[in-house]
Amino acid sequence: xxxxxxxxxxxxxxxxxxxxxxxxxxxxxxxxxxxxxxxxxxxxxxxxxxxxxxxxxxxxxxxxxxxxxxxxxxxxxxxxxxxxxxxxxxxxxxxxxxxxxxxxxxxxxxxxxxxxxxxxxxxxxxxxxxxxxxxxxxxxxxxxxxxxxxxxxxxxxxxxxxxxxxxxxxxxxxxxxxxxxxxxxxxxxxxxxxxxxxxxxxxxxxxxxxxxxxxxxxxxxxxxxxxxxxxxxxxxxxxxxxxxxxxxxxxxxxxxxxxxxxxxxxxxxxxxxx
Numbered sequence: 011x012x013x014x015x016x017x018x019x020x021x022x023x024x025x026x027x028x029x030x031x032x033x034x035x036x037x038x039x040x041x042x043x044x045x046x047x048x049x050x051x052x053x054x055x056x057x058x059x060x061x062x063x064x065x066x067x068x069x070x071x072x073x074x075x076x077x078x079x080x081x082x083x084x085x086x087x088x089x090x091x092x093x094x095x096x097x098x099x100x101x102x103x104x105x106x107x108x109x110x111x112x113x114x115x116x117x118x119x120x121x122x123x124x125x126x127x128x129x130x131x132x133x134x135x136x137x138x139x140x141x142x143x144x145x146x147x148x149x150x151x152x153x154x155x156x157x158x159x160x161x162x163x164x165x166x167x168x169x170x171x172x173x174x175x176x177x178x179x180x181x182x183x184x185x186x187x188x189x190x191x192x193x194x195x196x197x198x199x200x201x202x203x204x205x206x207x208x209x210x211x212x213x214x215x216x217x218x219x220x221x222x223x224x225x226x227x228x229x230x231x232x233x234x235x236x237x238x239x240x241x242x243x244x245x246x247x248x249x250x251x252x253x254x255x256x257x258x259x260x261x262x263x264x265x266x267x268x269x270x271x272x273x274x275x276x277x278x279x280x281x282x283x284x
Contacts, residue, residue, distance in 0.1 A: 022262050024086045025063035031266045032059045034273040035151035035174065041276055042170065042234045045159035051108070054100035055150060057093045058112070062119045064090040108158050115149045118142055139197060140186065144178040166227045173238070176220040180245050181268065183213045184252035184261045191254055206254070213249040217242040233280040241272045 021027055033056050040047050064086060101109065152171040156163060186199045187206055193199055200209045221242045224235050248265050 018259075018263075020082070020085065022259070023082065024089050025060045025067070027263060028063055028266055029056050029059040031269040032056075032147065032151060034269040035147070036155050037273050038234075038269075038276055039152055039155045039170070040159075041273075041280070042231055043156070043161065043167065045155055045161060047155055047159055048103070050100050050103040051155065051158045053096065054104055054108075054112075055154070057097040057100060058116070059150075060093040061090060061097050062116065064093075066119060105158065108154060111157055112150065112154050115146045115154075118146050139199060140179055140182050143182055144175045147178040148174040164228075166229065169223055169227050173220045173223065176216050177242075177245065180213045180217050180220075180242075180249065181265060183209060183249050184256075184265045187252040187254060188256055188261050210249050210252070214246045217246050233276055233283055236279050237272060237276040240275060241268060244268060244271070 033052060036047075036052065036055050039045065068083065068086060068090075104112075148171055152167070152174050156167055161167070183200065186193075186201050187209065190199070190201045190206070193202065195202060200212065204212065221239055224230065224238060245265075245268060248268065252261070
């Protein structure tokens with residue numbers, strides 16, 4: 011059991027799980043709009059997510075404790091270096107447009123961890139944290155695939171992008187509730203500003219809006235609409251049961267599994283309707 015526990019911990023802590031969640035959102039975008047995506051883009055997004063997330067999570071720790079790193083952190087560093095090499099390999103296969111747009115989101119991620127002005131990174135600007143995460147996730151999983159497939163942006167893609175931003179904001183709420191006892195008050199997170207109950211209510215309202223705006227699309231893709239409804243309900247339930255004291259895997263594993271489940275559900279519903 012301890013061996014399985016170590017494998018699970020490494021899987022979560024090395025950001026493999028979150029990378030699969032991001033990749034699942036890319037695949038949802040591909041499926042909804044029937045995009046022609048190359049496997050190299052999927053590799054680019056997957057290894058880019060691992061590299062970026064591990065940099066944000068561990069750069070400061072490694073800098074402070076480089077002489078006495080734990081074995082697990084050393085393993086994650088080595089793993090991240092390998093992922094960075096794969097990222098470069100797949101990056102050379104992308105178009106200039108994809109690299110340019112993804113670099114913008116990469117810079118946002120970079121300054122999320124590195125001080126930008128007055129020794130403050132973007133994460134430390136009051137109220138920005140959740141919106142930066144949502145914009146980067148939506149950009150990588152919606153905007154980048156559309157550009158990579160050389161599709162034209164239209165009303166449906168715009169609405170799906172807005173839905174993606176809202177959904178990522180909602181998915182982030184359990185993490186903000188979990189981190190409430192540890193976050194500095196200057197961060198101005200939603201639970202700090204509104205309180206836990208009001209934040210949960212806001213999350214549910216946002217999810218309702220995300221589903222309702224599906225009806226403004228010029229042409230509705232029924233399997234996507236049904237899967238969106240189910241996932242919005244599931245996220246709302248996950249927010250409802252979020253507490254300041256929660257299982258270490260509640261947010262970082264179960265909540266982050268929701269995008270993966272969404273993609274599998276979309277495939278299943280599409281198969282039923284085919």
